[in-house]
Amino acid sequence: MDSALIPEGVNRCPIWKFLLAIAITSVVLLWGVYAMLLIYMKGLNQTNMNNAYGFALWIWADLAVIALGGGAFFTGLLRYIFGLDELKNIINYAVLIGFICYSSALLILGIDVGQPLRGWFIFWHANVHSMLTEVAFCLTCYFMVLTIEYIPLVLENRQIDRVPFFHNLSHNMHEIMAVFAATGAFLSFFHQGSLGGVSGVLFGRPFGFREHVLVWPWTFFLFTWSAAACGPCFTILITKITEAVSKKRLVKDNVYDLLAKIAGWMLTGYVIAKIIDTIYWATTTVPSMGFHFMQFYSNNALYGPWILITEVIICGALPALILINPKSRQNPKLLVIAVTLAAVGVSLNRWVMVLQVLAAPVLTFQEWVLYYPSWQEVATTILPVAYGVIMILISFRYMPIFPQEKELNPIEPPLSTAAVEETEEAPAEAAETAAEPELKPAEA
Amino acid sequence: MKEANKHSEMQKFGMVIDLDKCTGCGACMVACMAENNVPFQEDETDPLLSVKWMRVYKMTNGKPYPETDICYLPRPCQHCEGQHEGHSPCVSVCPATATDYDMATGIVSQIYTRCFGCRYCMAACPYHVRLFNWYDPIWPPGMEKMLNPDISVRMRGIVEKCSFCFHRYQLAKDQAYVEGRREIEEHEYQTACTQACPADAIVFGDLNNPSHLVHQLAQPDLKHHGKPKNPKAFRLLERLGTNPKIYYMSSKKWVRLAGDNYTREELNKKRT
Amino acid sequence: MKIARRSFLSFLIGGAAGTALTPLPWKLTDDLSIWSQNWPWTPVPPKGAANQVNSVCSLCPGGCGITVRKIDERAVKIEGMDGYPGNDGSLCTLCLAGLQLLYGPSRVQAPMKRVGKRGEGRWQKISWEQALEEVTAKLSDLRAADAPETLVALLGSDRGTVPQLFNRFLTAYGSPNFFRTPSIQDTYELALFLMHGTRSMASFDIENSDFVLSFGSGMIDGWGSSVRMFKAKSKLRDANATVCQIETRLSNTAAKSDKWVSINPGTEAALALGLAHVIIKEARYNQDFITNYTNGFNKFQQLVLEQYSPSNVTMVTGIDPETITSLARSFASARHPLAICGRGQGATPGSLNEFIAVHALNALVGNINQKGGIWAMPEPDYIEWPDVPMDAVAANGMQKGRMDGAGSQNFPHSRYLLNRLPDMIHSGEATIGALMVIGSNPVHTLPDTPKVQTALDKIPYIVSLSSFMDETTQMADIILPNHTNFERYQDVPAPEGLPQPIIGLSQPIVEPQFNTRHAGDIIIQLAQSLGGNVAEALAWGDYETCLQETLGDKWDMLSEQGFWVDESFNIGAWGEAFETDSGKFEFTNAAINRLPLFNPINLDGSSSEYPLVLLPYDSMRISAGHIGNPAFLMKTIEDTVLKGNSGFVEINPQTAASLGLAQGAKAIISTPTGSAEVRVHHFDGIMPGVIAMPRGLGRTAFDKYVAHKGINVNGLIGAVEDPASGLDAAWGTRASLTKA
Ligand SMILES: Nc1nc2c(c(=O)[nH]1)N[C@H]1C(S)=C(S)[C@@H](COP(=O)(O)OP(=O)(O)OC[C@H]3O[C@@H](n4cnc5c(=O)[nH]c(N)nc54)[C@H](O)[C@@H]3O)O[C@H]1N2
Ligand code: SF4
C-alpha cells in the first residue's frame, strides 16, 4: 500500500502492523497531550512540584534527554571533524535520536515554565550571567542545526527525492554538513556544559555547587564529558533495540565496535574526572561550607551512598571497563549491558544534580524534602517518549537511515518478483498523491 | 542628579531581628500578607505550597524535657549581596532579568510581569524565600476591596518574594521629593513587618548609615561584606558567601550556632 | 498535475516564510505575553486618594488603637495607632487580618430568619422592620406571661455603653440574667474583692517590674491586652528584668522567659504557698505592709509554715526544693516583684484558691498598688444614667435572682456563672425563654461544647446580634446583624490589665458594607417598640446620641485623638486602698471563711481509663475567642498544628513511643467529655504523660478557610465547678490516646 514510499531494496513490515504500532503509541501520546492541556489550563498546581522542588521530574527529563541525545553531536564530531568515516553508517540514526531528544527537551521546557506565553523573555530580556540563558540560546541554535541535519534524511525519501529541487537541496546540504556538524559540536559543548553549570553555580546549594575554572564550575565540563561518553552509548542502545524489534541487523559490528570503543574511553576518562571531582568536593568544597559530605547521603529515605556507588561504579566504571576491553565489548550481550548501564548512569547523574540538590537541607533547622511526581508529570514525560517512538517508526519505515541495511539484509526473491514490483510502481502516480498526507507527520 | 545618585549609592537597607524578643506570634507574617496582597487558598497547611513572604520558623535545641528550648526565627528575603555586590544567588541565575539587585538600596527586586516562571531562582535561594504561584489568586467576592493599590496582585505561574516593602520606599521618596528633600529619614521608610511587630523584635534601616539603629546593632564590617561585629549577631548561612542583609541576634549560643552549618570538629571547638 | 503540486508546495513554503517576515507573528507573541500579564481573573486594585482613620479595635478585650489606611472608600490596611496607650503602633495577628473579617464571606449581610431546622443553615432574608417586630412580639409574650426573668442576654463584656444598654434593657424588662463571657477577669475580680474589699479590675504595672513571676500566664501568648503585653515583655528584656515562667508545657512564653520552671499540671497554688513559706520563714516579706496594712497574717503564716514546706511542695509540684527556695529568694529580693496568674490567654476563670495564693505573694512583698506591681483599678464610672424606671413586672422579675446562682448564698460574690447554665438547663433548674447573644460565641468557646449545644437547643428562642455567621449564630432563630467594629461608633473602656484609666473610641472606618444595624440602635429600637418603662429606660433617639451624651465633655478629646486618659488619676495608697471590714488587706477571708489553700481541682474520669492529662494551650496564630481565624491567620499555623483538616496533639516523644505513636500518626483522643481523631506531633517541650492541643480550631462556622479544620479542644474538656466561686476551674482533663 505504502510501498512506493519505502526505501528501495529493504523490507518493511505490513502496513497494518505499522499502523497498529503507531495507533498504540498514539494512545500514550494522547494521554500525555491531555495532561499537557490540563497543565496549560489549570497551571502547575497539576504537578507535585512545590516551593522546595522548583525543579523536578521535568527538568531531570530535560537534562537526561539532552545528555542521551549527545550521541548526535559527538558522533557528528567524530565523523565530520575527525573523519571517522565508518560512522557514517550510524550517524543518521544518531542525528534522528538527537533530534527527537532535543525537540522533546524543548517541548518539556514549554510545559515546565509557569508562563509559557512569556517564554521568549529568556531571549528578549536575556541575562548573560545566567546558565539558563546560555542553555536556552545554545539549545535553540543546536535544535536548528539538528533540524538542518535531519532534513536531508527526510528529503532522501524515495518520493521526495524525485523532486529535483529537493534532490538538489538534500545533495547540497550533505556537502556542507561538516560545517553544521562542527557548529553543532561547538554549541553542544556549551549547552551541555551550561546544563552542568545550572547546579554547579548555585553557591547557595552546597550539594550542587562546584569550584570554578574561569567562569565555569567543574560540572560544566563533567556534563559535556558525560554526554559525549554516554550519548553514543544511547545511540548504540537504541540501534540495538531497533535491530531487535525489526528483527534485522542494521549496522555492521565494526561500526558498533568503533563507537563503543571511543565511548568506552570517554567514559573511562569521565569516571576518573568524576571521582576526582567528588573527592575534591567532599573533602574541600563541602567542609568549607560547614558540611560533612555524608550529610547529603543520610537521614532520608531515598538518597543514600548507594546513589554514588550506582552512578560512579556500577553505571560508570563498570561499563567503561566493558567498553574499553575489545573482547567484552565485542560480546553483543555485554555491549548492550554496558551501553544500558552508561545511559542509566548519566540519567542518574542528572537526577542527582537536579533533585538531590533541592532535596538536601541547607538551613540547619530544615529537613530533607522528598517528592514523587504526579500522574500529569509522568504522562507529560512519557509523551516525548511516545513521540520519539512514532518518529522512529515513521523515519525507519520511510527513510534510508541505515546505509548498511540493504547489504546486511539482502532481499532474495526471484528476479521476476522484483520486476513485478517495478512494474507495479511505474504507473503509480495516483499512489504517490494518495501517500502524500501520510508523509506530513514526518515533515512536520 | 549625579550628587543625589552618589549619595543613594551608599544606602544598604537591612534588618536586625532580635530572636530573644521574637515571640513567634506571626504578626509580621500577617502584616506582610495584608500589606502586599499575598494570596491565600482554602488549605494553607502545606508550607511547600503556601505563599508567605515572611515565614517564621520554629527551631528547637533538640534536648529532652525539661531541658528543651525553642526559638522562633522570622525569615523575610535576606536581600543577599553576594560575594560581590549584586551577585545574589537568585539574581545571577534568572535568565530573563526578572529579578534584580538595586545598587542604590541593596534591595533585591522581583518583576512579576517579567518573570516567566522557570523557577531557577527558587533552586538558587538556600533560604526558601522564593515562592511560586501554583494557583490563581482569588479573593472572595467583596474581599478584593482590601487590596493595596501600591502593589500589584501576582498572576499564577510566577515567582514572588519579600520586597522589603519597596513601595514604601518609593512613597517615602516621593513624599520627600514633594517636600523638597532628597533624603528620607529612618522612620519614613519602615517595612510593614517591622511596624507591626508587637515585640519590637525587628529593626529596619540603612546598614550603611551609622545613625541608624540597624547599623548600631549589627555593626556590619563593611570591609568584609557586612559581617556582623556584634558578637551576639549572626547571619544565616554566613559561610555560603551569600552575604545577607538580615542580621539575627540571640543571647543563646545554640541559636547562634543554628544559624549556620559547622562540621563536627568545628562545633566541638565552638562549644568549648 | 505535477506542476500544480509543485507550485502549491512552493506557495505553502513561500507563504510561511512570508508570514514569518511580517510583523504579525511577532505582534501576536507580544500580545499574548501582554495578555498573560493582565489576566482578567487576576484582580487589579483600583487607585484612589489615600486617607486614614483612627479607631480602636474591639475584636478582643485588648482594646488596641488602630490607624486604618484607606484608598477612597476602601480600607486597605489596618495598622497600630502610634502613641496609643498599650499597643503604640503595633498590632496582633487577628486585627492585622481584620479586613478579611470586614469584607469576608462570613458576614451576616441582612436580618435573617431561620427557615430550616435549627442549625441546618437555611435562612430567609427579612426586613429590619419585620425582624424587630418579631423579636418584640416574642419579648412581649414573655413579659405578658410574667416570665421576664427568663430572658437572658450574653455579651462579650459588661463594660461600656453598649453592654450597659443591654443590661439596662434587661433590668427595665425584668431580668437579672445578664451574662458576660467567662475569663480570668472573673476570678481576679473576685480575689480582689475578697482580699481588698473593692470591686476593681486587676491591672499590672508590668513595664516597671523587675521580676515577673508568672504562674502559667501566657504573657506572649495572648494574656491580657496582648499587644501591650508583648511590648512590655520586650521592655523587660531591655531593662534586664527577670521573667520566670512556671508552666507544665514549654509555651512560647516559657521559652522566651529568663527562667522556665516546669511544674506538675494544676499545682501552681501549692508552689505559690511554698514560696510564701520560704519568704515568711526567712522573713523576707515587706514588714511595713504586713504589719500596718494587712489582716490575718498570723493565720496565713501558720498555715504555710505548717503545710507548705519546700519538701512538701516538691511532692506536689515536682519542683525540687532548691529551686523553690531560690525562686522565693529572687522574688522577694527584687525591687518590684510581681506575681501573676491565669493560664494561657486566660480564657478559663480558674481556681479561686490559686488566685488568692498568688495574690498573697504580691501582698507579702508589698507590691500592691505600687510601681511595678499589681494595681486594683477602680471600674470605669463614666456611665451615669438615671435610675431604671421599673414597673411591677420588672420588679417582680428582678426579685427572682439570677438563674445561675451568682450572688446566691452559695456564691455570694460571684457575678456571672455562665459555666453553670448548661447543666442547669439540662436538669430543668434553669428555664430560658429567650436568649440574646452578642459578641460571644458559647457554642465554640465554653467548655464541653456538645453539652452547650444541646442546652442551647432547649432554648425556644435565640436572637443573635452577631456580625458574623459564627457557631452560636448558626443556632439562632433570628439574626439582627450588628455592624462590625470597623463600621461603628463605640466606647472601648480600659484595655484589660492596663494600669491607666482609659476610654478608647471605636469609629467607623468605612460605611456599613451590608444591611446591618448598630447593636446599640437595635436595643434602643426594641425598647421603644416594647413601650412602657422599658422604652422610658432607653429613651435616647439613637445610639450615637446616647454615646455622646454619656461621654459628655470627654467626647471632643475622644473623637480627636481616639482615646481619653484620666491624667489626674493616682492609684490608691495602702492606707485608703482597702475596703474590707478591717480596712486592711485580708489574708483570710471571713466572708467565705477560707484561707489561701492548695485545693487540687479534681478532674473527671479515672486515671486508669484515662492515663494522660490533656492541656489546652493558646496561640497568637489561632483566634480562640468568639471570632474565628481569618484566612491570613490560617496561613500562619504550622503544619505540626494543623495539616489539611487534621488537628494535632502534642506529645512527648517518650510517651509517644510507649503508645507506639510515630510522628504524624493518627490517633483517637478520648476524654470523659468526648473523643476525636487527631494526629500526634512529637514535642520535647511537653511533660511526659501530658498532651496538649491548641484552642480555637475545629470551628464549624465562619468560612471555608477556617471551618472544619482541626478539633475544638473545648469539646474534649468539661467544666469543673470551683467550690469557692462557682466559676469554671478546669485547667485540663484526663485523656487517653490510642492508635487510630
Ligand atoms: N488624567 C490623566 N491621565 C493621564 C494623562 C493625563 O494627561 N491626564 N497623560 C497620560 C500620559 S501622556 C502619560 S505619559 C502617562 C504618565 O503616567 P505615569 O507614568 O504614571 O507618570 P507619573 O505619574 O508622572 O510618574 C509615575 C511614577 O514614577 C515615579 N518616579 C519618578 N522618578 C522615578 C525614578 O527615577 N524611578 C522610579 N522607579 N520611579 C520614579 C513617580 O514618583 C511616580 O510615582 O499618564 C497618562 N495618563
Ligand atoms: S511579629 Fe515580631 S514577635 Fe511576632 S513573630 Fe514576627 S518578629 Fe516575632
Ligand code: SF4
Ligand atoms: S534570600 Fe534568596 S531570594 Fe532573597 S536575595 Fe537571597 S537568594 Fe535571593
Ligand code: SF4
Ligand atoms: S522564575 Fe522568574 S524570577 Fe525566577 S529565575 Fe525564572 S524568570 Fe527569573
Ligand code: SF4
Ligand atoms: S519587608 Fe515587607 S515584604 Fe518583606 S517580609 Fe517584611 S512586610 Fe513582607
Ligand code: SF4
Ligand atoms: S489584641 Fe485584641 S484589641 Fe488588640 S489588636 Fe489584637 S484583637 Fe484587636
